[in-house]
Amino acid sequence: xxxxxxxxxxPIVPPTSNFKLMEENGPQIxxxxxxxxxxxxxxxxYLEGMAxxxxxSLGYGNGxxxxxxxxxxxxxxxxxxxxxxxxxxxxxxxxKLEQMLPMDDSRIFFGVSGSDANDTQVKLMRYYFNAIxxxxxxxxxxxxxxxxxxxLASGSLTGIPVNHALFDLPLDGFLHTDSxxxxxxxxxxxxxxxxxxxxxxxxxxxxxxxxxxTIAAFIAExxxxxxxxxxxxxxxxxxxxxxxxxxxxxxxxxxxxxxxGRTGNAFGCETFDFRPDTMSxxxxxxxxxxxxxxxxxxxxxxxxxxxxxxxxGVFGHGxxxxxxxxxxxxxxxxxxxxxxxxxxxxxxKMGSYLQQKLQHFSDHxxxxxxxxxxxxxxxxxAKDKETKSFFDPAGTAGAKVIAACxxxxxxLRNLGDVIAICPPLVISEAEIDELVDKLGKSLDGAL
Ligand code: PLP
Numbered sequence: 001x002x003x004x005x006x007x008x009x010x011p012i013v014p015p016t017s018n019f020k021l022m023e024e025n026g027p028q029i030x031x032x033x034x035x036x037x038x039x040x041x042x043x044x045x046y047l048e049g050m051a052x053x054x055x056x057s058l059g060y061g062n063g064x065x066x067x068x069x070x071x072x073x074x075x076x077x078x079x080x081x082x083x084x085x086x087x088x089x090x091x092x093x094x095x096k097l098e099q100m101l102p103m104d105d106s107r108i109f110f111g112v113s114g115s116d117a118n119d120t121q122v123k124l125m126r127y128y129f130n131a132i133x134x135x136x137x138x139x140x141x142x143x144x145x146x147x148x149x150x151x152l153a154s155g156s157l158t159g160i161p162v163n164h165a166l167f168d169l170p171l172d173g174f175l176h177t178d179s180x181x182x183x184x185x186x187x188x189x190x191x192x193x194x195x196x197x198x199x200x201x202x203x204x205x206x207x208x209x210x211x212x213x214t215i216a217a218f219i220a221e222x223x224x225x226x227x228x229x230x231x232x233x234x235x236x237x238x239x240x241x242x243x244x245x246x247x248x249x250x251x252x253x254x255x256x257x258x259x260x261g262r263t264g265n266a267f268g269c270e271t272f273d274f275r276p277d278t279m280s281x282x283x284x285x286x287x288x289x290x291x292x293x294x295x296x297x298x299x300x301x302x303x304x305x306x307x308x309x310x311x312x313g314v315f316g317h318g319x320x321x322x323x324x325x326x327x328x329x330x331x332x333x334x335x336x337x338x339x340x341x342x343x344x345x346x347x348x349k350m351g352s353y354l355q356q357k358l359q360h361f362s363d364h365x366x367x368x369x370x371x372x373x374x375x376x377x378x379x380x381x382a383k384d385k386e387t388k389s390f391f392d393p394a395g396t397a398g399a400k401v402i403a404a405c406x407x408x409x410x411x412l413r414n415l416g417d418v419i420a421i422c423p424p425l426v427i428s429e430a431e432i433d434e435l436v437d438k439l440g441k442s443l444d445g446a447l
Contacts, residue, residue, distance in 0.1 A: 010026060010027050013027055015162070028040055029041040031043075032060075032061070033048065033056075033059075033060025033061055034059075034060055034061040035059045035060060035061070035424075035426070035431075036048055036059050036060075036423060036424050036426070036427050036431050037060070038060060038411065044409065045409055046406075046409050046410060046411045047409060047410050047411065047423075047431065047434055047435055047438065048060070048411045048423070048424065049405075049410055049411055049412045049421055049422070049423045049435050049439075050411055050412055050413045050420060050421070050422050050423070051288075051422050051423055051424045051425075052288055053283070053288075054225055054257045054262070054283060054376075054420075054422045055282075055283035055284055055287070055288035056287055056288045056424055057260060057261065057262070057283075057284040057287045057288075057334075057343070057424055057425045057426070058287040058334065058337060058343070058424060058425070058426055059287075059424040059426050059427075060424075062287070062289070062337075064333065064337070065287065065289045065330055065333055065334065065337075066289075068329055068330055068332075068333040069289065069290065069326055069329065069330050071329070072089065072325055072326040072329035072330070073326055076325055077325075077326070078324065078325065078326075079325050080320060080322070081110065081318065081322050081323045082318060086323075087323075087325045087328070089325050089328035089329040089332060090110065090323040090325065090328045092328075092332055093108075093110075093294075093323075093328045093331050093332050093335075094107075094108040094110075096332065096335055097281075097294060097296065098296075100266060100335070101267070101279060101296055102266075102267055102269060102270055102275070102276070103275075103276065103279065103296060103298065104298070104299075105298060105299035106279075106296040106297065106298060106299070107296070107297055107298075107299060107301075107302040108294050108295070108296055109124075109294070109295045109297070109322070110292065110293065110294055110295075110322045110323030110328070111282075111292075111293040111294070111295065111319055111321075111322055112291045112292065112293055112319060112321045112322070112324070112327075113149070113282055113291060113293055114148070114149050114154075114254075114256035114280065114282035114283065114293055115148075115149025115150055115151045115154040115155075116149075116151065116154075116293060116319065117149075117256065117280040117281065117282055117293035117294065117295050118148040118149045118151075118153070118154035118157055118219070118252075118254060118256075118280050119149070119151045119152075119153045119154050120280075120295045120317065121217070121219065121252050121278060121280060121295060122140060122153040122154070122157070123153070123317055124278070124295070124297060124301070124305075124317075125138070125140065125216040125217050125250065126138055126216075127305065127308065127315075127317070128216075128301050128304055128305070129216055130308075131304050131305065131307065131308035131312075132304050134213075136213060136214050137213055137214060137215065137216050138173055138214065138216050139173045139174070139175055139210060139214050139215045139216060140157065140173065140174055140175070140215070140216055140217050140218070140219060140252075141175045141176070141177055141203070141206065141207075141215060141217070141218045141219070141249075142157045142158070142159055142174065142175070142176050142177075142218075142219050142220075143159055143176060143177055143178065143179045143180075143220065143224070144159040144176050144177070144178065144179050144227075145159050145160060145179040145181065145224055145227030145228060145230065146158055146159040146160075146176075146179065146219070146220070146221060146224060146227060146254075147159075147160060147163075147221070147224070147225060147226035147227055148219060148221075148254055148256075148280075150163060152169070152171060153171070153174075155167065155169050155170075156169050156170035156171045156173075156174035157170075157174060157219055159176045159179070159227070160226065160227060175206065175210065175215075177199070177202060177203045177206055178199040178202055178203070179224060179227060179230055180195075180196065180199060180224075180230060180231075180232045180233055180236050181228070181230050182195050182233040183368070183369045183371065183380060183388075184380075184388070184390075185199075192233035192234040192235070193233075193234055193235060195233055196233050196234065196235050196236045196239060197239075200236075200239055200240060200243055203240075203243065204243060207243075207247050207249070212247035212248065212249065215247065215249050216249070216250060217249060217250035217251070217252050217277075217278075218240070218244055218249055218250070218251055218252065219251075219252040219254055220237075220240070220251070220252070220253065220254065221254045221255075221256070221257060221258065221268070222237075222253065222255065222258040222263065222267075222268025222269055222271065222272050223257070223258055223263060223268060223373070223376060225257040225258075225376070225420070225422075226415055227415070228378060228380070228415050228416060228418040229371060229372060229376060229377060229378025229415070229418055229420050230371075230378075231371050231372070231373060232272055236272075237269075237272045237273060237274035238273055238274060240274070241274045241275060250277040250278060251274070251275075251276055251277050251278075252276070252277065252278050252279075252280065253267075253268070253269050253274075253276030253277075253278070253279045253280070254279075254280045255267050255268055255269070255279050255280060255281050256280055256281065256282045256283055256293075257283065257376070257422075258271075258376075259279075259281045259283070259284060259285070260281075260283075260284035260285060260338065260344075261284070261338065261343055261344035261347045261348075261374075261375070261425050262284065262347070262374055262375055262376050262422070262425070263351075263373050263374040263375075263376065264344070264347060264348035264351050264352075264373060264374030264375070265344065265348070265374075266344055267279075271373065271374070277298060278295065278296060278297045278298070278301070279295070279296040280293065280294075280295055281293060281294045281295075281296070282294070284334075284425075285331050285334070286327055286330045286331045286334055287330075287334045289330050289334070290324070290326055290327035290330045290331075291321070291324075291327060292323075292324065292327035292328065292330070292331055343425055343426065344425075346425070346426070347374060347375045347425040348374060350375065350425075350427060350428075350429065350432065351373065351374035351375040351376075353429060353432055354372075354375060354377065354421075354423075354427075354432050354435075354436075355372050355373065355374075355377060357432060357433070357436045358370050358372065358377050358379070358421065358436065360436075360440075361379055361439070361440070361443065364440075364443055365447065366381050366382075366397065366401070366443055366446065366447060367379050367380070367381060367382070367385075367443070368380045368381060368382025368384075368385035368388070368390070369382070369385065372421070375422065375423060375425050375427075376420075376421070376422045377420075377421040377422075378415075378418045378419065378420050378421065379418065379419040379421070379439075379443075380417065380418050381397045381398060381401070381417040381418070381419065382417070390417060391417045392417075393416050393417070394416070395414050395415070395416040395417050397417050397446070398414030398415070398416055398417045398418065398419060399414055400446040401414065401419055401442055401443060401446045402414045402419070402442075403446075404441070404442035404443075404445035404446045405438065405439065405442040407442075407445070408438040408441050408442050408445070409438060410435065410438040410439060410442065412439070419439075421435070421439070423435060
Protein backbone atom coordinates (compact mmCIF):
# COMPACT_ATOMS: atom_id res chain seq x y z
CA UNK A 1 0.00 0.00 0.00
CA UNK A 2 1.35 3.44 -0.87
CA UNK A 3 2.21 6.00 1.80
CA UNK A 4 -0.71 8.14 0.62
CA UNK A 5 -3.29 5.41 0.98
CA UNK A 6 -1.87 4.48 4.41
CA UNK A 7 -2.83 7.97 5.51
CA UNK A 8 -6.18 8.01 3.74
CA UNK A 9 -7.69 4.63 4.60
CA UNK A 10 -7.49 3.70 8.22
CA PRO A 11 -9.74 1.99 10.74
CA ILE A 12 -11.84 4.06 13.15
CA VAL A 13 -9.36 5.42 15.66
CA PRO A 14 -10.38 4.56 19.22
CA PRO A 15 -10.79 6.76 21.23
CA THR A 16 -10.56 10.14 19.59
CA SER A 17 -12.34 13.37 20.30
CA ASN A 18 -11.58 14.87 16.94
CA PHE A 19 -12.71 12.71 14.05
CA LYS A 20 -12.74 15.79 11.83
CA LEU A 21 -9.05 16.55 12.37
CA MET A 22 -8.30 12.86 11.99
CA GLU A 23 -10.09 12.84 8.62
CA GLU A 24 -7.97 15.77 7.48
CA ASN A 25 -4.55 14.70 8.76
CA GLY A 26 -4.82 10.94 9.14
CA PRO A 27 -3.40 9.12 12.16
CA GLN A 28 0.23 9.21 13.24
CA ILE A 29 1.68 6.01 11.83
CA UNK A 30 4.19 4.14 13.95
CA UNK A 31 6.57 2.08 11.86
CA UNK A 32 8.89 0.12 14.17
CA UNK A 33 10.21 -0.27 17.68
CA UNK A 34 13.31 -1.47 19.52
CA UNK A 35 13.81 -1.55 23.28
CA UNK A 36 12.05 1.48 24.73
CA UNK A 37 12.06 3.40 21.44
CA UNK A 38 9.61 3.68 18.55
CA UNK A 39 9.96 5.36 15.16
CA UNK A 40 7.14 6.81 13.09
CA UNK A 41 6.82 6.45 9.33
CA UNK A 42 8.77 9.69 8.83
CA UNK A 43 11.73 8.29 10.77
CA UNK A 44 11.25 10.41 13.92
CA UNK A 45 12.40 8.61 17.10
CA TYR A 46 10.34 8.57 20.30
CA LEU A 47 11.05 7.29 23.77
CA GLU A 48 7.93 5.25 24.53
CA GLY A 49 7.13 6.34 28.08
CA MET A 50 3.69 4.70 28.22
CA ALA A 51 4.66 1.11 27.31
CA UNK A 52 2.07 1.37 24.53
CA UNK A 53 -1.14 1.26 26.53
CA UNK A 54 0.49 0.25 29.87
CA UNK A 55 1.42 -3.10 28.36
CA UNK A 56 4.75 -3.50 26.51
CA SER A 57 6.68 -4.33 29.67
CA LEU A 58 9.65 -5.95 27.90
CA GLY A 59 9.88 -3.24 25.24
CA TYR A 60 9.83 -3.60 21.47
CA GLY A 61 11.49 -5.90 18.96
CA ASN A 62 12.33 -8.77 21.33
CA GLY A 63 13.75 -11.48 19.06
CA UNK A 64 13.39 -14.26 21.64
CA UNK A 65 9.63 -13.65 21.90
CA UNK A 66 9.28 -13.36 18.12
CA UNK A 67 11.05 -16.73 17.68
CA UNK A 68 8.73 -18.32 20.24
CA UNK A 69 5.66 -17.03 18.41
CA UNK A 70 7.00 -18.16 15.02
CA UNK A 71 7.73 -21.64 16.36
CA UNK A 72 4.26 -21.88 17.95
CA UNK A 73 2.70 -20.83 14.63
CA UNK A 74 4.74 -23.40 12.72
CA UNK A 75 3.89 -26.17 15.18
CA UNK A 76 0.19 -25.41 15.50
CA UNK A 77 -1.30 -22.10 14.43
CA UNK A 78 -4.50 -22.74 16.30
CA UNK A 79 -6.17 -25.12 18.70
CA UNK A 80 -9.27 -24.32 20.71
CA UNK A 81 -10.31 -25.04 24.24
CA UNK A 82 -13.93 -26.05 23.62
CA UNK A 83 -15.70 -29.36 24.33
CA UNK A 84 -13.00 -31.04 26.39
CA UNK A 85 -10.02 -30.01 24.24
CA UNK A 86 -6.90 -28.16 25.32
CA UNK A 87 -3.22 -27.85 24.38
CA UNK A 88 0.13 -28.04 26.11
CA UNK A 89 0.97 -24.32 26.10
CA UNK A 90 -2.42 -23.48 27.66
CA UNK A 91 -2.09 -26.14 30.35
CA UNK A 92 1.47 -25.17 31.21
CA UNK A 93 0.54 -21.50 31.35
CA UNK A 94 -2.43 -22.14 33.65
CA UNK A 95 -0.14 -24.17 35.95
CA LYS A 96 2.49 -21.44 35.92
CA LEU A 97 -0.05 -18.74 36.77
CA GLU A 98 -1.56 -20.84 39.56
CA GLN A 99 1.92 -21.07 41.12
CA MET A 100 2.57 -17.33 40.77
CA LEU A 101 -0.74 -15.91 41.91
CA PRO A 102 -1.26 -14.68 45.47
CA MET A 103 -4.33 -16.92 45.81
CA ASP A 104 -4.46 -20.21 47.75
CA ASP A 105 -6.02 -22.30 45.03
CA SER A 106 -7.02 -20.93 41.69
CA ARG A 107 -8.39 -21.99 38.32
CA ILE A 108 -7.71 -20.06 35.14
CA PHE A 109 -10.05 -19.05 32.34
CA PHE A 110 -8.34 -17.58 29.27
CA GLY A 111 -9.69 -14.83 27.03
CA VAL A 112 -8.23 -12.26 24.69
CA SER A 113 -8.45 -8.79 26.25
CA GLY A 114 -8.80 -7.02 29.58
CA SER A 115 -12.39 -6.12 28.66
CA ASP A 116 -13.41 -9.70 28.04
CA ALA A 117 -11.65 -10.80 31.24
CA ASN A 118 -13.84 -8.42 33.24
CA ASP A 119 -16.91 -9.40 31.24
CA THR A 120 -16.11 -12.97 32.20
CA GLN A 121 -15.84 -11.90 35.85
CA VAL A 122 -19.38 -10.50 35.71
CA LYS A 123 -20.73 -13.59 33.99
CA LEU A 124 -18.98 -15.96 36.39
CA MET A 125 -20.46 -14.10 39.37
CA ARG A 126 -23.94 -14.48 37.87
CA TYR A 127 -23.37 -18.13 37.02
CA TYR A 128 -21.94 -18.93 40.44
CA PHE A 129 -24.67 -17.27 42.50
CA ASN A 130 -27.41 -18.78 40.32
CA ALA A 131 -25.71 -22.17 40.63
CA ILE A 132 -25.58 -22.06 44.43
CA UNK A 133 -29.21 -20.96 44.68
CA UNK A 134 -28.68 -17.27 45.50
CA UNK A 135 -30.05 -15.65 42.34
CA UNK A 136 -30.60 -12.26 44.00
CA UNK A 137 -26.87 -11.78 44.72
CA UNK A 138 -25.85 -10.23 41.39
CA UNK A 139 -25.03 -6.52 41.64
CA UNK A 140 -21.46 -5.39 41.27
CA UNK A 141 -19.97 -2.29 42.84
CA UNK A 142 -17.20 -0.41 41.09
CA UNK A 143 -15.75 3.06 41.58
CA UNK A 144 -16.14 6.36 39.79
CA UNK A 145 -13.12 6.85 37.47
CA UNK A 146 -12.43 3.10 37.35
CA UNK A 147 -11.42 1.64 33.99
CA UNK A 148 -12.27 -2.01 33.44
CA UNK A 149 -12.89 -2.09 29.68
CA UNK A 150 -15.50 -1.13 27.13
CA UNK A 151 -17.79 -4.08 26.42
CA LEU A 152 -21.35 -3.72 27.71
CA ALA A 153 -20.54 -5.35 31.04
CA SER A 154 -16.93 -4.19 31.51
CA GLY A 155 -17.94 -0.74 30.23
CA SER A 156 -20.61 -0.72 32.94
CA LEU A 157 -17.91 -1.50 35.52
CA THR A 158 -15.86 1.38 34.13
CA GLY A 159 -16.67 4.64 35.90
CA ILE A 160 -15.44 7.20 33.36
CA PRO A 161 -18.19 9.42 31.89
CA VAL A 162 -17.03 9.31 28.23
CA ASN A 163 -17.20 5.52 28.30
CA HIS A 164 -20.85 5.74 29.36
CA ALA A 165 -22.24 8.75 27.52
CA LEU A 166 -24.23 7.90 24.35
CA PHE A 167 -23.69 4.17 24.96
CA ASP A 168 -26.55 3.95 27.50
CA LEU A 169 -24.18 2.64 30.17
CA PRO A 170 -23.98 1.56 32.90
CA LEU A 171 -26.47 -1.29 32.57
CA ASP A 172 -28.75 -2.11 35.51
CA GLY A 173 -27.09 -3.87 38.41
CA PHE A 174 -23.79 -1.93 38.22
CA LEU A 175 -23.21 0.56 41.03
CA HIS A 176 -20.41 3.08 41.53
CA THR A 177 -18.92 4.42 44.73
CA ASP A 178 -16.16 6.95 45.55
CA SER A 179 -12.73 6.57 44.03
CA UNK A 180 -9.94 6.87 46.62
CA UNK A 181 -8.81 10.14 45.08
CA UNK A 182 -7.21 11.76 48.12
CA UNK A 183 -5.43 14.60 46.31
CA UNK A 184 -8.57 15.79 44.53
CA UNK A 185 -11.34 14.91 46.97
CA UNK A 186 -9.96 15.14 50.52
CA UNK A 187 -11.57 17.87 52.59
CA UNK A 188 -9.43 20.56 54.27
CA UNK A 189 -7.25 19.14 57.02
CA UNK A 190 -8.54 15.60 56.34
CA UNK A 191 -5.81 12.98 56.85
CA UNK A 192 -5.48 10.01 54.49
CA UNK A 193 -6.88 7.83 57.24
CA UNK A 194 -9.90 10.08 57.83
CA UNK A 195 -10.52 10.30 54.10
CA UNK A 196 -10.36 6.50 53.76
CA UNK A 197 -12.76 6.07 56.66
CA UNK A 198 -15.19 8.59 55.17
CA UNK A 199 -15.37 7.04 51.71
CA UNK A 200 -15.63 3.53 53.15
CA UNK A 201 -18.51 4.70 55.37
CA UNK A 202 -20.20 5.89 52.16
CA UNK A 203 -19.62 2.43 50.70
CA UNK A 204 -21.01 0.77 53.81
CA UNK A 205 -24.15 2.90 53.51
CA UNK A 206 -24.51 2.01 49.84
CA UNK A 207 -24.22 -1.71 50.63
CA UNK A 208 -26.81 -1.44 53.39
CA UNK A 209 -29.17 0.61 51.22
CA UNK A 210 -29.00 -1.90 48.35
CA UNK A 211 -29.01 -4.91 50.69
CA UNK A 212 -25.82 -6.99 51.12
CA UNK A 213 -27.65 -10.07 49.85
CA THR A 214 -28.08 -8.40 46.45
CA ILE A 215 -24.38 -7.62 45.96
CA ALA A 216 -22.07 -10.23 44.48
CA ALA A 217 -18.78 -8.40 44.16
CA PHE A 218 -16.71 -5.24 44.34
CA ILE A 219 -14.14 -4.65 41.59
CA ALA A 220 -10.99 -2.57 41.94
CA GLU A 221 -7.72 -1.83 40.18
CA UNK A 222 -4.88 -1.67 42.78
CA UNK A 223 -3.82 1.63 41.15
CA UNK A 224 -6.56 3.23 39.05
CA UNK A 225 -4.78 3.73 35.72
CA UNK A 226 -6.91 5.38 33.06
CA UNK A 227 -8.89 7.31 35.70
CA UNK A 228 -5.74 9.34 36.48
CA UNK A 229 -3.09 7.12 38.12
CA UNK A 230 -4.88 7.19 41.47
CA UNK A 231 -3.04 5.41 44.29
CA UNK A 232 -4.99 4.07 47.26
CA UNK A 233 -4.47 6.13 50.40
CA UNK A 234 -2.94 4.60 53.52
CA UNK A 235 -4.91 1.60 54.80
CA UNK A 236 -7.56 1.72 52.06
CA UNK A 237 -7.40 -1.86 50.79
CA UNK A 238 -7.12 -3.72 54.12
CA UNK A 239 -10.14 -1.75 55.40
CA UNK A 240 -12.05 -2.30 52.16
CA UNK A 241 -11.31 -6.02 52.37
CA UNK A 242 -12.62 -6.17 55.95
CA UNK A 243 -15.81 -4.34 54.96
CA UNK A 244 -16.48 -6.70 52.04
CA UNK A 245 -15.82 -9.73 54.27
CA UNK A 246 -18.39 -8.41 56.74
CA UNK A 247 -21.05 -8.55 54.01
CA UNK A 248 -19.83 -11.67 52.20
CA UNK A 249 -18.98 -9.74 49.01
CA UNK A 250 -16.25 -10.94 46.62
CA UNK A 251 -13.30 -8.68 45.80
CA UNK A 252 -12.39 -8.81 42.10
CA UNK A 253 -8.83 -7.57 41.63
CA UNK A 254 -8.30 -6.03 38.18
CA UNK A 255 -4.55 -6.50 37.65
CA UNK A 256 -4.71 -5.69 33.92
CA UNK A 257 -2.28 -2.77 34.38
CA UNK A 258 -0.70 -3.53 37.77
CA UNK A 259 -0.02 -7.22 37.22
CA UNK A 260 3.44 -8.58 36.37
CA GLY A 261 5.81 -6.19 38.06
CA ARG A 262 4.36 -2.77 37.31
CA THR A 263 4.09 -1.65 40.95
CA GLY A 264 7.41 -3.20 42.03
CA ASN A 265 5.92 -6.57 43.07
CA ALA A 266 4.52 -9.32 40.88
CA PHE A 267 0.96 -8.09 41.56
CA GLY A 268 -0.54 -4.82 42.73
CA CYS A 269 -2.47 -6.56 45.53
CA GLU A 270 0.91 -7.48 47.07
CA THR A 271 2.06 -3.86 46.96
CA PHE A 272 -1.16 -2.66 48.60
CA ASP A 273 -1.55 -5.61 50.92
CA PHE A 274 -4.88 -7.21 50.14
CA ARG A 275 -6.18 -10.68 49.37
CA PRO A 276 -8.20 -10.92 46.16
CA ASP A 277 -11.00 -13.45 45.63
CA THR A 278 -10.65 -13.40 41.85
CA MET A 279 -8.19 -11.69 39.50
CA SER A 280 -8.18 -10.32 35.93
CA UNK A 281 -4.95 -10.18 33.96
CA UNK A 282 -3.98 -9.19 30.39
CA UNK A 283 -1.50 -6.70 28.86
CA UNK A 284 1.91 -7.56 30.43
CA UNK A 285 0.92 -11.24 30.60
CA UNK A 286 2.34 -11.39 27.07
CA UNK A 287 4.16 -8.04 27.19
CA UNK A 288 1.49 -7.23 24.57
CA UNK A 289 3.23 -9.31 21.88
CA UNK A 290 -0.01 -11.29 21.48
CA UNK A 291 -3.53 -10.68 22.81
CA UNK A 292 -4.32 -12.80 25.87
CA UNK A 293 -6.24 -12.39 29.11
CA UNK A 294 -6.67 -14.60 32.14
CA UNK A 295 -9.25 -14.73 34.89
CA UNK A 296 -8.36 -16.54 38.10
CA UNK A 297 -11.13 -17.84 40.33
CA UNK A 298 -10.96 -19.80 43.58
CA UNK A 299 -11.22 -23.58 43.55
CA UNK A 300 -14.50 -23.38 45.52
CA UNK A 301 -16.13 -21.38 42.72
CA UNK A 302 -14.82 -23.85 40.14
CA UNK A 303 -16.28 -26.77 42.10
CA UNK A 304 -19.69 -25.04 42.16
CA UNK A 305 -19.44 -24.72 38.36
CA UNK A 306 -18.73 -28.43 38.02
CA UNK A 307 -21.80 -29.23 40.10
CA UNK A 308 -23.88 -26.76 38.09
CA UNK A 309 -22.96 -28.34 34.75
CA UNK A 310 -23.97 -31.75 36.11
CA UNK A 311 -27.42 -30.29 36.73
CA UNK A 312 -27.81 -27.68 33.94
CA GLY A 313 -25.59 -28.98 31.14
CA VAL A 314 -22.85 -27.23 29.19
CA PHE A 315 -20.98 -24.28 30.76
CA GLY A 316 -21.94 -21.85 28.00
CA HIS A 317 -19.11 -19.33 28.02
CA GLY A 318 -15.86 -19.17 26.02
CA UNK A 319 -14.26 -17.46 23.04
CA UNK A 320 -12.86 -18.97 19.85
CA UNK A 321 -9.52 -17.45 20.84
CA UNK A 322 -9.70 -18.38 24.56
CA UNK A 323 -6.15 -19.47 25.30
CA UNK A 324 -4.90 -19.14 21.72
CA UNK A 325 -1.87 -21.46 21.59
CA UNK A 326 0.46 -18.84 20.09
CA UNK A 327 -0.55 -16.34 22.79
CA UNK A 328 -0.05 -18.96 25.50
CA UNK A 329 3.40 -19.89 24.15
CA UNK A 330 4.34 -16.20 24.09
CA UNK A 331 3.03 -15.70 27.65
CA UNK A 332 5.09 -18.67 28.87
CA UNK A 333 8.20 -17.16 27.28
CA UNK A 334 7.44 -13.72 28.74
CA UNK A 335 6.96 -15.20 32.24
CA UNK A 336 10.23 -17.12 31.78
CA UNK A 337 12.03 -13.87 30.89
CA UNK A 338 10.50 -12.06 33.88
CA UNK A 339 11.85 -14.79 36.15
CA UNK A 340 15.18 -15.45 34.46
CA UNK A 341 16.13 -11.76 34.21
CA UNK A 342 14.68 -10.75 37.60
CA UNK A 343 12.57 -8.19 35.78
CA UNK A 344 10.25 -7.42 38.72
CA UNK A 345 13.15 -6.74 41.11
CA UNK A 346 14.83 -4.64 38.42
CA UNK A 347 11.58 -2.70 37.88
CA UNK A 348 11.28 -2.09 41.63
CA LYS A 349 14.83 -0.70 41.75
CA MET A 350 14.52 1.41 38.60
CA GLY A 351 11.01 2.40 39.69
CA SER A 352 12.42 3.99 42.86
CA TYR A 353 14.87 5.90 40.71
CA LEU A 354 12.09 7.05 38.37
CA GLN A 355 9.84 8.18 41.25
CA GLN A 356 12.70 10.03 42.90
CA LYS A 357 13.53 11.89 39.66
CA LEU A 358 9.87 12.71 39.00
CA GLN A 359 9.54 14.24 42.47
CA HIS A 360 11.67 17.11 41.19
CA PHE A 361 8.59 18.26 39.25
CA SER A 362 6.62 18.80 42.49
CA ASP A 363 7.70 22.42 42.48
CA HIS A 364 6.96 23.01 38.81
CA UNK A 365 4.34 25.78 38.42
CA UNK A 366 2.09 23.50 36.33
CA UNK A 367 2.24 20.50 38.67
CA UNK A 368 -0.15 19.94 41.57
CA UNK A 369 0.97 16.48 42.64
CA UNK A 370 3.47 13.85 41.58
CA UNK A 371 2.25 10.40 42.54
CA UNK A 372 3.25 6.86 41.74
CA UNK A 373 5.03 3.73 42.81
CA UNK A 374 7.25 1.27 41.00
CA UNK A 375 7.17 1.88 37.27
CA UNK A 376 3.89 3.84 37.07
CA UNK A 377 3.36 7.50 37.85
CA UNK A 378 1.13 10.48 37.22
CA UNK A 379 1.78 14.22 37.23
CA UNK A 380 -1.47 15.90 38.19
CA UNK A 381 -1.45 19.37 36.68
CA ALA A 382 -3.07 22.14 38.72
CA LYS A 383 -3.38 25.91 38.54
CA ASP A 384 -2.81 26.10 42.27
CA LYS A 385 -2.09 23.04 44.34
CA GLU A 386 -2.70 24.74 47.69
CA THR A 387 -6.23 25.84 46.85
CA LYS A 388 -6.68 22.74 44.62
CA SER A 389 -7.67 24.83 41.67
CA PHE A 390 -7.56 22.55 38.64
CA PHE A 391 -7.44 23.18 34.92
CA ASP A 392 -10.56 22.34 32.92
CA PRO A 393 -11.34 18.63 33.26
CA ALA A 394 -11.45 18.14 29.49
CA GLY A 395 -7.67 18.13 29.73
CA THR A 396 -6.65 21.16 27.68
CA ALA A 397 -3.52 21.71 29.79
CA GLY A 398 -2.69 18.00 29.68
CA ALA A 399 -3.07 17.92 25.89
CA LYS A 400 -0.73 20.90 25.59
CA VAL A 401 1.98 19.09 27.57
CA ILE A 402 1.52 15.96 25.45
CA ALA A 403 1.81 17.99 22.23
CA ALA A 404 5.12 19.37 23.55
CA CYS A 405 6.22 15.81 24.44
CA UNK A 406 5.57 14.71 20.85
CA UNK A 407 7.75 17.58 19.59
CA UNK A 408 10.46 16.49 22.04
CA UNK A 409 10.32 12.84 20.94
CA UNK A 410 8.57 11.46 24.02
CA UNK A 411 5.37 9.40 24.09
CA LEU A 412 3.25 9.89 27.21
CA ARG A 413 -0.50 10.09 27.63
CA ASN A 414 -2.77 12.68 29.21
CA LEU A 415 -5.75 11.46 31.18
CA GLY A 416 -7.53 14.77 31.44
CA ASP A 417 -5.01 16.86 33.33
CA VAL A 418 -2.95 13.95 34.58
CA ILE A 419 0.17 13.09 32.61
CA ALA A 420 0.61 9.32 32.83
CA ILE A 421 4.08 7.76 32.84
CA CYS A 422 4.40 4.00 32.51
CA PRO A 423 7.55 2.98 30.62
CA PRO A 424 8.59 -0.56 29.71
CA LEU A 425 9.90 -2.28 32.88
CA VAL A 426 13.27 -2.83 31.20
CA ILE A 427 14.06 0.89 30.82
CA SER A 428 17.64 1.77 31.85
CA GLU A 429 18.78 4.52 34.21
CA ALA A 430 20.08 6.60 31.28
CA GLU A 431 16.76 6.20 29.47
CA ILE A 432 14.88 7.31 32.62
CA ASP A 433 17.13 10.40 32.68
CA GLU A 434 16.21 11.03 29.05
CA LEU A 435 12.48 10.58 29.77
CA VAL A 436 12.60 12.99 32.72
CA ASP A 437 14.66 15.52 30.78
CA LYS A 438 12.22 15.49 27.84
CA LEU A 439 9.24 15.70 30.18
CA GLY A 440 10.80 18.71 31.94
CA LYS A 441 11.33 20.48 28.60
CA SER A 442 7.74 19.68 27.62
CA LEU A 443 6.31 21.05 30.87
CA ASP A 444 8.35 24.22 30.46
CA GLY A 445 7.23 24.44 26.81
CA ALA A 446 3.58 24.22 27.85
CA LEU A 447 3.82 27.04 30.44
N1 PLP B 1 -8.74 -3.20 33.06
C1 PLP B 1 -7.83 -2.22 33.21
C2 PLP B 1 -7.33 -1.88 34.59
C3 PLP B 1 -7.35 -1.54 32.10
O1 PLP B 1 -6.48 -0.54 32.25
C4 PLP B 1 -7.81 -1.90 30.82
C5 PLP B 1 -7.28 -1.22 29.62
O2 PLP B 1 -6.54 -0.29 29.68
C6 PLP B 1 -8.77 -2.92 30.71
C7 PLP B 1 -9.20 -3.55 31.85
C8 PLP B 1 -9.32 -3.29 29.38
O3 PLP B 1 -8.37 -3.97 28.65
P1 PLP B 1 -8.50 -4.10 27.04
O4 PLP B 1 -8.27 -2.74 26.48
O5 PLP B 1 -7.43 -5.10 26.71
O6 PLP B 1 -9.86 -4.61 26.75
